Amino acid sequence: MKSRSIFLSICAFLLMVATMPGQSSQPDALPSAPSEAKEKAQPAAQAQQPTPVPSPPPESPTPDKSQDNSAAPAANAKAETAAPAAQPVEPATAGDSQPAGPDDESISTIRRTVNEVNVVFTVTDKHGHYVKDLKKNDFKILDDAKQASDISSFRAETDLPLDVGLLIDASNSVRDRFKFEQESAIEFLNQTVRRKYDHAFVVGFDVTPEVTQDFTDDTEALSTGVRMLRPGGGTALYDALYFACRDKLLKVAHTGPVRKAVILLSDGDDNQSHVTREEAIEMAQRAEVIVYTISTNLSGAGNHGDKVLQRIADGTGGRAYIPFQLTEVANAFAAIQEELRSQYAISYKPPNFRADGRYRKIEILAQEKGLHVRSRPGYYAPLQ
Helix, strand or coil: CHHHHHHHHHHHHHHHHHCCCCCCCCCCCCCCCCCHHHHHHCCHHHHCCCCCCCCCCCCCCCCCCCCCCCCCCCCCHHHHCCHHHHCCCCHHHCCCCCCCCCCCHHHHHHCCCCCCEEEEEEEECCCCCECCCCCHHHEEEEECCEECCEEEEEEEECCCCEEEEEEEECCHHHHHHHHHHHHHHHHHHHHHCCCCCCEEEEEEECCCEEEEEEEECCHHHHHHHHHCCCCCCCCCHHHHHHHHHHHHHCCCCCCCCCEEEEEEEECCCCCCCCCCHHHHHHHHHHCCCEEEEEECCCCCCCCHHHHHHHHHHHHHCCCEECCCCCCHHHHHHHHHHHHHCCEEEEEEECCCCCCECCEEEEEEEECCCCCEEEECCEEECCEC
8 A cells, every 4th residue: 555655656746747837849949030921921929939948939030031032023013112112312322122021120221311312314405416514503403393402412424333234125026136136235235334333234034034144344244144035935024124123223232423224125015014114113213223215116106115115214214215227226225325424413402301202303404495404203202
């Protein structure tokens, strides 16, 4: 009987030890950080794991900010366009511009109030010739229909470093003239990009954009990137422009002023994009990118594709070229090269400025009659 009592006491003691709190047979390992898409789809509590000591459950991991941005915008790209509204007028200093959750550190970087606007513009006379010798007092600036008098800098920019993205439509619709367009683009890069000064990248697009050569000042590498392109597939023009502005030109950092431009060579047809035309234009505006378009339609009839390309150019302060012959594609590239070296840059503080994220219109007027000024039509104010 005594032995039975001892045996029961031992069993009771072992049962008490086994049920003590804080013991776990699972290894001590932190959960891996979920992707942004998984984080949205799962409650934060599902990411918690028990720890080997009695303590409150660990907080949910922060979103993974190491996403690969080299792919085309996903189907949720429309939602992403709302996030950059907090970006300042000078987004090149914003760092990582990838849209993120409210706890992402990048938000604290881009949400800074910047009340100085930088505008690059060109001036031509009534014959279409560039006018390059004008002074600050030769212009009047209207910001939201109010004159801006606080001009911090004005300069003729004939030698500013360039960041240029070359976007080439590689869809089936341009197959019959693709070779000539490639050679014209290569000639443009050879004539425009200067070693240790300018940088360019090459993107071919059909259904998705493909970077065949990233930022470089090596014209031979850029030429190779152009020759790698092969036509085929549908056309996602708006996705390609959105990608080039958001994932390439918006993120590049500089210590000084630089001119950012995209040369878009396409027929203007789009049948595969996830973002709209206006969303692509808005992203170019936020990245302060001027878009020059060259139509590959040779009908000269002003079809829908040409109107699309004209709208993209007008919305970003660029220019649309509509050749009537294949040989005129090379002339369009030459005209763009001349314009990039014939511009003015002005910086000013807007009157009655508010950091409300609202779109504000810009109008630059030449005091002398007969002169035409072309610039981007506006900008998005940062959010407080």
